[in-house]
Amino acid sequence: MADNKDQNLDVNYWRSFEELNGDVKSLKLKHDEFHEGVTEDFDPEKNLSGISRRKFLALVGASAALAGAGCSDYREKGEIVAYNKKPEEIVIGKANYYSSTCSSCSLACGILIKTREGRPIKIDGNPDHPINKGKICAKGQASILNLYDPSRYQRPTKGNFGFRNDIDWKTVDKEIKNILTTNDGKEIAIVLHKVNSPTAIKVLEEFKNKYPTLKFYYYDLFDDGAKLSAFRKTHGVAALPVIKFEDAKIILALEGDFLGVDGNKLEQGRKFAERRDVDDTKNFSRVYSVEGNLSITGMNSDYRLRLSPVHQYEFVASLLNELILKRNIGGIALDGVAREVVSSVSLDSFASKHDLDKNVLKSLADDLANHRSDVLVFAGSILNEETHILVNLLNEVLGNSKLFSTTEINENLHEYSSKTEIENLVQSMKNGNVKLLIHFDSNPVYHLSKDFDYENALKNVANTVTLCIEENETAALSNYVLPINHNFESWGDASVRNGLFSLLQPVISPLYDTRQKEAILLHWMNDNVDNFDDKQYLNFLKNNWMTNVYPKINSPLTFDRYWNISLHDGVSQAKNKSQINYQFNRAALNSINKPKVSGNYCLTLTENLNIADGRFANNGWLQELPHPISKVTWDNYAAISHQTGKKINLKINDLVEISVHGKTKIFPVVLQPGLANNFINIELGFGRTHCPVIAADVGVNANHLLSKENFGSSNLYDNVTIKKVDGKGTVVTTQEHHNYDEALIQEAHKKRFIIIEGTVNQYLKDPKFVQTRPRHTLKNINKEHEYKDVKWAMSIDLNKCIGCGDCVVGCNVENNIPIVGKDQVGRGREMQWLRIDRYYSGTPENPKINVQPMLCQHCDQAPCENVCPVVATTHSPDGLNQMIYNRCVGTRYCSNNCPYKVRRFNFFNFRDNLKNSYYEQDSISLLHNPEVTVRSRGVMEKCTFCIQRIMDAREEVTRSGIKLKGTDVKTACQEACNTNAIKFGDMNDLESEINRYRNHDLGYVVLEDTNVRPNVTYIAKLRNSHSEEM
Amino acid sequence: MTNSFIDYLIRVRLPITIFVAICAFAVTYFASRAERDGVGYTPDQPIAFSHKLHAGQLKIDCQYCHTTVEKSRFASIPSASTCMNCHVVARKDRPEIIKLTKMYNEGKPILWNRIHKVPDYAYFNHSKHVNKGIQCQSCHGNVEEMEKVGQMNSFTMGACLDCHRNPEARMPYLKNVKKGPDNCSACHR
Incomplete structure (x- = not known):
């Protein structure tokens, strides 16, 4: 630019090169206001249509008048499509419930499927089911979204390497039948997950009888492998015992998450919560948790110690040393290897070595010794x-x-295949000895460790069939992809306990051209495969029940009646159940070898509570449900402790490369308070590559780290290295990570009495300790509302709430809450009406954790109501804070004025906004609850205390004439709450449970000082520690 | 000159224009009110079903066909099979019945034109009203006298609230009738 100095121009600012170079034309342009020709010849008569302004207006008026006169006078109101023949059981506008069995995981909980006009809209637990007793977890509730998932395969396809053509079932049947019947001695392999259906097992067996070269390969990403084989060695039983948590006074959880991913969390959580009743503090259980990762159990424990899982062996040995050798408990004289193991360690030295609190360890040993059995x-x-x-x-x-139940016995219908068996399969696949490989609703390409080299071996198999519901990694490499029915479109049964059988029944006919997976095999057994009979599996199931189940039940009814009743109840129990006595086999002790621990990092690859082994990756509700502890959504990450983070200079969202015996993968980092040092936790199930769009680009596939060189359990690794790499991750959380360093924020939730907690001993000594906290006398300037009749209120018992998030999903499904996607969560625009706040207190190393479900508090003096300029949020005579969507203009003043931040604004039509309108496709509209408005862009929304259910109860009251009771209404979150922490009812009813909780000594309302008078009461958390102080 | 012309515009032309505009609006507003509210909407139906004949002359109870009115939010339109309860034998030779029988046998639903409609965000509940003893006619008019059913009353929020606040006016036959709720959540959720 320096060479332009001779021209009288300001060269620092230029708009074009012409200007820069001092072009004459451009200088002239600068001088004139209008370009040449812009203002000249502006003659409307000539250039425009020639109609004068007046004439134009007259024409507009005339045409408007004409349009008014000529229009059809009434608005089109559409049509009503009446049934041709109405099914007898359907009352339009009323829900029907069908019992069935959940197949979201292998635990086979009983479910009730709510259907409206023939379409399933909500899943609840089956109250008649003895295991889950009317409750169902987040996965089970959200599984309804998978039924209506727009990405489901709709017809069979055939092809290679991504090129697929539609094919009809008849051709598939013929071609597969040909392969099956070719008598060349080659193997037919079926790869499948755990099967809990006795009838499906029978189908598989018969299939094997028909085609003898068949072999089964059972695997699961999380299979309890080490625990199961240990129990088999010590007790000679091939299934884990059912534990009576309700009888346990002291629970010591060793890296065990019985409230989360270990075992049946519904049953265990319910039993655990029975011993957390504030009205029965004498029987309060005490939980010690010793773990490296921070689990839900650890979050709810009374004492928590941090210990890397690789040291658990030594810890247990030290405990044994303390109890058997030092305190001489149990009267057991150890010998052999066991004595050697136990005597070589001691609790004291272990505590010093791993920096564990010796007082806690001492009280643990005391408790264990004093409360034996x-x-x-x-x-x-x-x-x-x-x-x-x-x-x-x-x-x-x-x-x-x-504490092992002798009458309730877990049963496995088959064993998992061993590693060698799967290696052999891969070998024969590579050798071309497998003529047909069937993936029976399994996804081994994604799940299996790369050590098996399954993916490459697959290329040598001539015919690969994958039965699946939607796209997955294995289907992408298969010749035939056969779409199967969803659980809710299928018949079936399940048995996971002795003498307990449950049934699955279809509640909707298949949405697409799909078949039930068992029926496909059954059909291929027919000699003539021309005509598919969709009743064949039902008949097979019925026959199997007639011959195998019915005699065991010893029912006085005829089979047909028995069958109908079982179908109605969903579950059937034998009267005389087998019993078991667990005998400890000392010989097992001789086979133990002390595992060798390196000084390096330890890694656990754990199950994500929401999306399991990846099968729910395409479920937006579950992806968006915040992780119960880290509150991260739509992602997995490497969780490390603060100290470890400081050591390698890591902050949240930095990237690290993690190497496990030569396998490396890069993850974003989350600094998780409460983790053990030199420990990394990563959750599996993310990073799907061949999947529908919701699951795409979510998280990192940590299955790549699975290795044969593990620490005795397929998901536990020692000697792992971690290295910081350049770049940033994009982990988003719904709750800011606690800032420990800022004095203002630190423990603000306690200073402001958002969380009040105490100990059991404190409560026993001073039952009013919650009420005697410093409080202000408050005056009210607003007019008081009168509540003459019913007044709705909720109480949430923080002793029972474990923070799992099942209620959030229950609320999502009930209230048509949209999924917003990771990007919007990052902007704080998540729409869940109910959130679980998680608070840390104490140090980042040993934090105390509190959880608190937070929803609209339905304040008597609601601050949101006063500021709405269009009166879209008002107060009802029964104490509800009403939100009227069609009146809302979206000023967001209400949200601004809400002290609890529980109002949610539709910044978009989120169904349209997410992933190219993924959740606005046709099939999704079938999912919506017809009793709740589907909100669009620009309106505010919030928890309504399930107003639709209240109105339903009121309708019932008008019909029956009986007075409305508070217990007539159950909110969706209350129904979903496995531990019964949520109570709802009429607080004006002095006899009611809710009234009792509202006036409970431990009851408090959050942010009382604002004097908004919430109608949600929280019951303060008691920790069952030894001292009176926290 | 200029001044006086503006004067004329403001004093004479402007009031006249405004007056004409207001009159036109007022007349159109009142004349079209019924149409806007849908009152008098009497569409042709795919089958010329006569309520006058069935409900009036034959005195068939409303609930013989509208079965769910006491049980649910919706009164529900009867299925073709309900019609066929009688019409498998009754009046088989009439053209409308032949049409009906054909549809029934083909398994096709009958697409009735909707007459009464409240917006989707209002959750009107038939059973609540009927179980309180309110007669169908109070809202739907004397259906038993209609050859072709049409909308007789306004179904706007104003109309709902009029009756909720002053139920005696429209339903003098109900003794001790209580006021209906007028909080938002009574209808909107």
């Missing part, structure tokens, strides 16, 4: 076999096998 030591299935054997010994020493 009321104590339970629960070890997580992620631990290795040796540790489990020692834990089983510890339980035996303490007489805890009393």
